[in-house]
Amino acid sequence: QVQLVESGGGLVQAGGSLRVSCAASGGTFSSYAMGWFRQAPGKEREFVASISWGAGSTSYADSVKGRFTISRDNAKNTVYLQMNGLKPEDTAVYYCAADRSHARLRVGKGDYWGQGTQVTVSS
Secondary structure: OOEEEEEOOEEEEOOOOEEEEEEEEOOOHHHOEEEEEEEOOOOOOEEEEEEOOOOOOEEEOOOOOOOEEEEEEHHHOEEEEEEOOOOHHHOEEEEEEEEOOHHHHHOOOOOEEOOOEEEEEEO
């Protein structure tokens, strides 16, 4: 059993920055690919970014490429999403996910999910 807990969400003005974190416990963190997804009101959950277990491969949605950066610290069992140049359309609940397969995670098939953290970007 793997538990994922997101933190760091909040309210930020358009153009600002925010970093959300996801702490993992109950498993071998370094063995999992990790990802971030988000869900805005009235919309389906969408892929944001992902990172392989060894951090050698990352993937980003076109909408966030160049603005968001995913990283991980295996020693701290934590994955981060640094969000810069935030836009109102980035407003959503952000979820982290874990899966032993990066390919599965990329298409939303994570084995484990966190409870989400709210990110609100004001215009």
